[in-house]
Amino acid sequence: MAxxxxxxxxxxxxxxxxxxxxxxxxxxxxxxxxxxTGKAKAIRFxxxxxxxxxxxxxxxxxxxxxxxxxxxxxxxxxxxx
Amino acid sequence: MKALGKGSIASFMEVALKITxxxxxxxxxxxxxxxxxxxxxxxxxxxxxVSPDILAGERGRVEGSGFEATFDMDSGLAxxxxxxxxxxxxxxxxxxxxxxxxLLKLFESFRSGEPFRKENATHxxxxxxxxxxxxxxxxxxxxxxxxxxxxFGEPSGADMTFRLNVDLMTWASxxxxxxxAEVFREGARLREEQELTI
Numbered sequence: 001m002a003x004x005x006x007x008x009x010x011x012x013x014x015x016x017x018x019x020x021x022x023x024x025x026x027x028x029x030x031x032x033x034x035x036x037t038g039k040a041k042a043i044r045f046x047x048x049x050x051x052x053x054x055x056x057x058x059x060x061x062x063x064x065x066x067x068x069x070x071x072x073x074x075x076x077x078x079x080x081x
Numbered sequence: 082m083k084a085l086g087k088g089s090i091a092s093f094m095e096v097a098l099k100i101t102x103x104x105x106x107x108x109x110x111x112x113x114x115x116x117x118x119x120x121x122x123x124x125x126x127x128x129x130x131v132s133p134d135i136l137a138g139e140r141g142r143v144e145g146s147g148f149e150a151t152f153d154m155d156s157g158l159a160x161x162x163x164x165x166x167x168x169x170x171x172x173x174x175x176x177x178x179x180x181x182x183x184l185l186k187l188f189e190s191f192r193s194g195e196p197f198r199k200e201n202a203t204h205x206x207x208x209x210x211x212x213x214x215x216x217x218x219x220x221x222x223x224x225x226x227x228x229x230x231x232x233f234g235e236p237s238g239a240d241m242t243f244r245l246n247v248d249l250m251t252w253a254s255x256x257x258x259x260x261x262a263e264v265f266r267e268g269a270r271l272r273e274e275q276e277l278t279i
Binding site: 027031032034035039040041042043044047 | 273274277278279
């Protein structure tokens with residue numbers, strides 16, 4: 001996936017543990033781990049809102065985009081159409 | 082009565098399929114025993130230990146206390162008739178067993194209340210492929226029988242007529258299963274996406 005979740009960096013900067021964030025946001029540790037490891041397929045606005053509120057940051061501080069091979073293939077397909 | 086979960090129609094169907102599987106295994110055993118018996122009998126006839134008349138056809142009537150039966154088997158148990166019949170029975174039963182086994186797995190997941198599993202799409206695909214193989218092999222066996230009759234002659238006393246019989250219901254079922262397999266694949270994909278939405 002071209003979207004990277006930089007939750008690790010945010011937690012490190014705020015010296016906050018993943019368990020603490022779970023308690024504050026109200027998400028299970030399993031789900032937050034899925035998000036942190038980049039295995040998640042989608043994120044709800046309500047989750048993003050809670051994360052930004054507790055980490056006092058913007059969505060862009062948690063998520064970033066990087067071009068991947070998948071995107072290049074998709075772009076080529078769109079150009080071909 | 083609910084359709085999915087414990088004590089549902091799905092669990093009732095699961096039991097019915099288990100019984101069907103046992104019945105099919107018994108049928109398979111009977112066909113294997115019949116094939117073996119036929120081979121042994123032919124071997125004994127070839128060795129001269131048994132009279133070939135044992136396989137000769139007959140027509141008649143059997144009467145007993147409270148029952149009466151008529152039989153008409155002019156051609157007897159000629160190999161031109163027996164071999165294709167055994168082959169088609171074997172294909173149908175073996176295919177039936179594959180279908181029942183896959184259906185059992187499907188209904189197990191329906192009973193557990195999780196119909197949209199990735200494996201279910203695969204089970205449905207195997208079922209429609211098996212149905213197609215059974216149907217196509219039926220045509221192939223019919224053609225093979227025709228070839229055998231042409232090459233070795235019609236068994237004496239037999240009146241064999243061949244007509245291509247395309248079972249439209251089977252082909253319609255195959256098409257429905259192809260679509261259903263894709264529906265299940267899409268359902269499994271959506272379920273996975275929902276599970277991975279945080």
